[in-house]
Amino acid sequence: MFDLRIVNGDVVTEAGVARADIAVQEGRIAALLDPRFPQEAKETVDARGQIVIPGVVDAHVHVRTVQSLAAETVETASVAGAYGGVTSFLIFITAAQPAGTSTESAIYPDLKTSGVNVEEFFGRVIDEGCRSSVTDFGIHCMLLPDPDFEARVDALLAMGIPSFKLMMAYGRRGWVSDDQVLARAMDVIADRGGLAMVHAENDGLIRHLEEKYRSRDNYKAGTFLATRPNRSEGEAVYRAIQIAGAVGCPLYVVHLTTREGLEHVMRAKESGQRVYAETCPQYLLLTDQDTVRLGSLVKAAPPLRSSEDNEALWRGIQQGFVEIVSTDHAGFHVERQKQSAATFAEAPFGMPGMETLLPLMYSEGVAKNRISLAQLVNLLCTGPAKRFGLYPKKGTIQIGADADLVILDPDAEWEISRDNMHTAAGYSPFEGRRIRGKPVRSFLRGKTLLKDGKLGQQAGFGQYLRRSVKQN
Numbered sequence: 001m002f003d004l005r006i007v008n009g010d011v012v013t014e015a016g017v018a019r020a021d022i023a024v025q026e027g028r029i030a031a032l033l034d035p036r037f038p039q040e041a042k043e044t045v046d047a048r049g050q051i052v053i054p055g056v057v058d059a060h061v062h063v064r065t066v067q068s069l070a071a072e073t074v075e076t077a078s079v080a081g082a083y084g085g086v087t088s089f090l091i092f093i094t095a096a097q098p099a100g101t102s103t104e105s106a107i108y109p110d111l112k113t114s115g116v117n118v119e120e121f122f123g124r125v126i127d128e129g130c131r132s133s134v135t136d137f138g139i140h141c142m143l144l145p146d147p148d149f150e151a152r153v154d155a156l157l158a159m160g161i162p163s164f165k166l167m168m169a170y171g172r173r174g175w176v177s178d179d180q181v182l183a184r185a186m187d188v189i190a191d192r193g194g195l196a197m198v199h200a201e202n203d204g205l206i207r208h209l210e211e212k213y214r215s216r217d218n219y220k221a222g223t224f225l226a227t228r229p230n231r232s233e234g235e236a237v238y239r240a241i242q243i244a245g246a247v248g249c250p251l252y253v254v255h256l257t258t259r260e261g262l263e264h265v266m267r268a269k270e271s272g273q274r275v276y277a278e279t280c281p282q283y284l285l286l287t288d289q290d291t292v293r294l295g296s297l298v299k300a301a302p303p304l305r306s307s308e309d310n311e312a313l314w315r316g317i318q319q320g321f322v323e324i325v326s327t328d329h330a331g332f333h334v335e336r337q338k339q340s341a342a343t344f345a346e347a348p349f350g351m352p353g354m355e356t357l358l359p360l361m362y363s364e365g366v367a368k369n370r371i372s373l374a375q376l377v378n379l380l381c382t383g384p385a386k387r388f389g390l391y392p393k394k395g396t397i398q399i400g401a402d403a404d405l406v407i408l409d410p411d412a413e414w415e416i417s418r419d420n421m422h423t424a425a426g427y428s429p430f431e432g433r434r435i436r437g438k439p440v441r442s443f444l445r446g447k448t449l450l451k452d453g454k455l456g457q458q459a460g461f462g463q464y465l466r467r468s469v470k471q472n
Helices: 074-083 118-132 149-158 179-191 203-215 221-226 230-247 259-270 281-285 288-298 307-318 334-346 354-366 373-387
Strands: 002-007 010-013 016-019 021-025 028-033 041-046 051-054 056-062 086-093 097-100 110-112 136-142 163-167 195-199 251-253 275-279 405-415 434-444 447-451
Touching: 002 028, 010 373, 016 373, 051 373, 056 074, 056 354, 056 373, 074 086, 074 118, 074 354, 074 447, 086 118, 086 354, 086 434, 118 136, 118 149, 149 179, 163 179, 179 195, 179 230, 195 230, 203 221, 203 230, 221 288, 221 334, 230 251, 230 259, 259 275, 259 307, 275 307, 281 307, 281 354, 288 334, 307 373, 354 373, 354 405, 354 434
Parallel strands: 002 041, 010 051, 056 086, 086 136, 136 163, 163 195, 195 251, 251 275
Antiparallel strands: 002 021, 010 016, 021 028, 051 405, 097 110, 405 434, 434 447
């Protein structure tokens, strides 16, 4: 007798849609069964008229850490994600300690990496996640410029953290890796079988434009957009690709936003270089006009772009050049964002998004015939699991995989509202948008995670995900 059987649903994998019953035993998928031959199970869930997909893997999440006093913690982020069909997520952490208060914004302390014991620091983060996360979680390292970075990479690889984010922006905070540092870091990461990630914006250009507008006392929501033009991302993506290619390092471009950046990714991939790109729902569905309309609630780096950039990214997804859609979830409380509206330069960067990732991509992607159901699964589940060393444990419906499953009602129509969101940020940038499709039931390792609009698990149910990405 199986522990669980899900029957009558349209089962979607990275390969397509099939009619099969899913049998679960001891937290894993034990069999995919012909519906004509029922098998006994302790619990049977009827998914008639609904879609069954693997649990969503959000590969790009920020929570409260020493480098950002965001509203969202590991626990609250995991809760918000669970309501939206996210069963695993990856958070960005850097081994650093506050070194004072930044002159740019009190919510971003100055940081120092010297004297920080990497194993102890990340060990505490893992312990906190195991105590507080409702869902499974893994970690990326945000690697700040540090003469001891090679030892840090080795220590983190031993802890199951093989993906390293390098910053090409935020120079005012001392986070930027110049070209020499990028080359040295990528060389080490490639040698160790890891994956380099880049936040690709030209820091020098941004800082010049910021000073230009601040000197005119004209740094507001509208002019903020002019300080981070498309060219800033395009140039940085090109430069990162060239450096990674020269040292033979696989490269992952986070939160791609522009047609220019996409074109560089396309050319690199077509030449056979190991370059991968993600984008986010906000860069597919919101525009620069929303920055003017909503102000600090949608202040992001890179910023929201034009509708032409939106459409270019959709085409990139359809053609397979953009392989992953994640959220860059970074929730600062709505009241703090509103207080910052009068001094836009001081408003924190980031917006919440985990809970709406799957519903938005189904509603705006599948329901509007921009992508297929198989593409949806590849973008949100299988793609991130493969790229970040979680496949086939996560991100797929196949025998032996963890029974992380989401049942989605494709006909449910509802409106995104702060009243039905669960993020600690207290709002959604998609407030008021009516969408189609909603997760109605989910399972993590075979146990009920979401049912009837309520969570079935508590803090501490989540497990730490040790990873390896040598297949990149």
